[in-house]
Amino acid sequence: MSRPTIAGVARAAGVSVASVSRVLNGLPATEEMVERVQRAVQELGYVPDARARSLKVGRTFQLTLAVADVGNPVYVTMMRAVEEVVSAAGYRLVVTTTGPDVVDEVALVRGMARGYADGLLISPIRVDEDLVKSIRECEVPVVVAGNVPAKAGVDTVRANSPKGMLLAVDHLVAKGRTRIAFLNGPADTVPGAARSKGFTEALKAHDLEPTAAAEATDFTFTAGRVAAPGLLGVGDEKARADAHLPDAVICANDLLAVGLMHELAALGLRVPDDVAVVGMDDSELAEQCFPTLTSVNLGSAERGRRAAELLLARIEDNDRTPRRIVVQPSLSIRRSTP
Amino acid sequence: MSRPTIAGVARAAGVSVASVSRVLNGLPATEEMVERVQRAVQELGYVPDARARSLKVGRTFQLTLAVADVGNPVYVTMMRAVEEVVSAAGYRLVVTTTGPDVVDEVALVRGMARGYADGLLISPIRVDEDLVKSIRECEVPVVVAGNVPAKAGVDTVRANSPKGMLLAVDHLVAKGRTRIAFLNGPADTVPGAARSKGFTEALKAHDLEPTAAAEATDFTFTAGRVAAPGLLGVGDEKARADAHLPDAVICANDLLAVGLMHELAALGLRVPDDVAVVGMDDSELAEQCFPTLTSVNLGSAERGRRAAELLLARIEDNDRTPRRIVVQPSLSIRRSTP
DNA sequence: ATCGTTCTTGTAATCGTTTACAGGCCAGAC
DNA sequence: GTCTGGCCTGTAAACGATTACAAGAACGAT
Numbered sequence: 126m127s128r129p130t131i132a133g134v135a136r137a138a139g140v141s142v143a144s145v146s147r148v149l150n151g152l153p154a155t156e157e158m159v160e161r162v163q164r165a166v167q168e169l170g171y172v173p174d175a176r177a178r179s180l181k182v183g184r185t186f187q188l189t190l191a192v193a194d195v196g197n198p199v200y201v202t203m204m205r206a207v208e209e210v211v212s213a214a215g216y217r218l219v220v221t222t223t224g225p226d227v228v229d230e231v232a233l234v235r236g237m238a239r240g241y242a243d244g245l246l247i248s249p250i251r252v253d254e255d256l257v258k259s260i261r262e263c264e265v266p267v268v269v270a271g272n273v274p275a276k277a278g279v280d281t282v283r284a285n286s287p288k289g290m291l292l293a294v295d296h297l298v299a300k301g302r303t304r305i306a307f308l309n310g311p312a313d314t315v316p317g318a319a320r321s322k323g324f325t326e327a328l329k330a331h332d333l334e335p336t337a338a339a340e341a342t343d344f345t346f347t348a349g350r351v352a353a354p355g356l357l358g359v360g361d362e363k364a365r366a367d368a369h370l371p372d373a374v375i376c377a378n379d380l381l382a383v384g385l386m387h388e389l390a391a392l393g394l395r396v397p398d399d400v401a402v403v404g405m406d407d408s409e410l411a412e413q414c415f416p417t418l419t420s421v422n423l424g425s426a427e428r429g430r431r432a433a434e435l436l437l438a439r440i441e442d443n444d445r446t447p448r449r450i451v452v453q454p455s456l457s458i459r460r461s462t463p
Numbered sequence: 464m465s466r467p468t469i470a471g472v473a474r475a476a477g478v479s480v481a482s483v484s485r486v487l488n489g490l491p492a493t494e495e496m497v498e499r500v501q502r503a504v505q506e507l508g509y510v511p512d513a514r515a516r517s518l519k520v521g522r523t524f525q526l527t528l529a530v531a532d533v534g535n536p537v538y539v540t541m542m543r544a545v546e547e548v549v550s551a552a553g554y555r556l557v558v559t560t561t562g563p564d565v566v567d568e569v570a571l572v573r574g575m576a577r578g579y580a581d582g583l584l585i586s587p588i589r590v591d592e593d594l595v596k597s598i599r600e601c602e603v604p605v606v607v608a609g610n611v612p613a614k615a616g617v618d619t620v621r622a623n624s625p626k627g628m629l630l631a632v633d634h635l636v637a638k639g640r641t642r643i644a645f646l647n648g649p650a651d652t653v654p655g656a657a658r659s660k661g662f663t664e665a666l667k668a669h670d671l672e673p674t675a676a677a678e679a680t681d682f683t684f685t686a687g688r689v690a691a692p693g694l695l696g697v698g699d700e701k702a703r704a705d706a707h708l709p710d711a712v713i714c715a716n717d718l719l720a721v722g723l724m725h726e727l728a729a730l731g732l733r734v735p736d737d738v739a740v741v742g743m744d745d746s747e748l749a750e751q752c753f754p755t756l757t758s759v760n761l762g763s764a765e766r767g768r769r770a771a772e773l774l775l776a777r778i779e780d781n782d783r784t785p786r787r788i789v790v791q792p793s794l795s796i797r798r799s800t801p
Numbered sequence: 802a803t804c805g806t807t808c809t810t811g812t813a814a815t816c817g818t819t820t821a822c823a824g825g826c827c828a829g830a831c
Numbered sequence: 832g833t834c835t836g837g838c839c840t841g842t843a844a845a846c847g848a849t850t851a852c853a854a855g856a857a858c859g860a861t
Contacts, residue, residue, distance in 0.1 A: 172577055178817080178819080180819095208533075240514050346750070386753065412684070413725075468847055470847080516848055
């Protein structure tokens with residue numbers, strides 16, 4: 126005995142399948158009709174088939190969220206916000222991890238043409254011509270949480286990293302720190318490039334020279350630890366004697382910052398007394414780590430929320446002109462800076 | 464100009480739709496047929512429609528993973544493992560957050576009957592009759608990562624919390640700690656109940672009495688902070704003078720442990736010198752926090768992996784007898800214990 | 802040359818819905 | 832009493848794939 130279909134319900138209720146469908150979708154019908162159908166539905170335990178419905182109406186009521194790394198707490202923040210918006214609108218969320226390669230992202234975007242989701246919200250870490258092209262040609266609506274060229278003709282919601290960098294540098298300078306270093310993630314990524322540029326500009330605005338800079342191989346905790354010694358000139362006694370040791374480090378995200386702090390502790394350097402540390406993303410990790418981390422809030426929750434809203438809006442009306450929203454940063458000051 | 468269908472490809476190639484379908488699915492066909500179909504597919508940029516395919520073959524090639532809180536790093540670990548297994552098998556992963564209420568879980572399980580996924584992997588935090596019933600009656604295969612009664616007749620993969628507790632206590636006792644306290648999450652949850660029982664048993668095995676116990680309102684960082692003062696007898700000078708302050712605290716998960724460590728620091732207590740702290744789950748957070756956290760590894764990655772494998776196996780053959788797998792714990796010793 | 806087998810291909814039914822269209826019925830207006 | 836118009840309801844055609852079945856072609860054996 127397999128699950129009942131709408132035809133079974135129609136038979137049990139002694140009405141036509143069209144009437145059953147109408148009642149189920151809340152279209153006008155007489156008292157009695159509604160009553161009979163509902164009883165039959167109850168009795169048979171009928172539940173409409175999402176697959177069949179999807180085929181007919183051309184919608185799956187699913188949205189895909191693609192991120193590079195589910196382990197990055199900034200995506201947790203974003204995912205929470207997205208999930209809240211889309212589930213309120215009656216959609217389910219399909220979460221996909223793309224990994225660090227742009228080819229995987231392209232494959233994902235192309236694959237959307239299969240129609241298993243009604244829209245895609247992607248936060249690409251690397252962007253190239255192919256990706257832009259695939260997004261432009263994508264069969265389903267796409268919203269990018271991040272930075273892609275305007276010619277992609279797609280809704281975007283992005284952070285303002287340079288402004289965020291400036292907030293961080295302002296704060297450090299106000300506290301008397303001038304030997305500021307930068308721990309970046311891979312510079313060939315979108316956030317990596319933006320933050321690097323922002324850092325340089327922000328220092329220039331204060332007439333400062335970078336004290337040191339390093340590039341971790343990933344935006345992860347481990348990569349942060351690995352890259353830290355190089356940044357701090359460990360093993361280079363001359364540099365340290367010359368007081369070239371930075372008195373503050375800005376990190377391209379919170380995970381890198383936490384990795385760095387572990388290395389600082391291992392070297393016997395105190396945070397913030399010897400070295401102040403600033404993270405970016407203001408993720409949950411920033412208040413969980415010790416000392417709590419001063420972090421640039423790039424508005425990940427808001428970006429997630431607004432990106433989800435844009436996506437829903439575009440699904441309603443695919444002809445609207447693409448919007449490019451920029452979310453303004455703020456600084457969450459905690460204990461890792463004086 | 465809408466997207467091409469299989470009929471369009473058939474027309475362009477001058478063959479029948481059946482032939483196109485066969486070529487696309489790798490069924491035997493002549494060189495020439497394959498050639499013509501592939502060229503037409505290329506030219507039109509045809510991509511088969513997942514919705515239509517789902518309806519016909521009765522499969523969506525999606526699996527749902529339901530967890531209570533995406534912010535809990537243990538679920539990140541589990542999700543990674545699950546995603547790896549299912550995507551290797553050609554499935555997509557739909558991640559759903561149920562929240563702390565069992566009614567939401569029941570609604571989710573019931574909703575699976577709509578058929579938008581081929582299977583469900585659920586890690587329920589609270590379990591009642593209704594949930595067990597809904598799981599037993601579920602239209603699609605279900606695997607539970609956690610503890611449900613055998614009568615649910617469902618595949619389960621669970622941790623061995625009592626054994627894990629014993630490992631933690633053994634370790635603390637070996638290091639000379641005897642005034643051991645327990646910071647639990649809500650005791651009316653499955654993990655909360657199991658860990659509470661395990662704690663009591665483990666102490667008894669060492670002829671010890673619990674020094675203190677507290678129950679956080681959630682398995683979260685914030686709840687851990689809030690519950691910590693009560694556990695430590697803050698404000699009760701007599702207790703502290705009587706040396707009733709615990710010299711070790713075992714926490715029901717890593718988030719609670721990190722929350723506790725922040726409160727300890729605020730009180731000027733050193734970890735592990737004054738108070739040793741042990742977490743459970745051995746999540747990424749355990750090595751990211753400071754000091755790094757000794758934590759009971761309850762095998763979340765392995766549980767995720769094996770649960771995913773069970774789910775795939777059951778999708779292949781729904782008649783196999785349910786298996787109940789128990790994953791053994793181990794202890795990851797770090798700096799929060801002596 | 803004929804028959805039977807095997808291999809390939811095409812026709813058409815099917816999956817479970819939604820929905821355009823048409824038919825039936827009733828009420829109100831003349 | 833008849834006609835018009837407005838509800839409800841039912842019939843049947845989609846949606847886009849897969850696949851059972853049949854028919855035709857090719858080929859070897861007799």
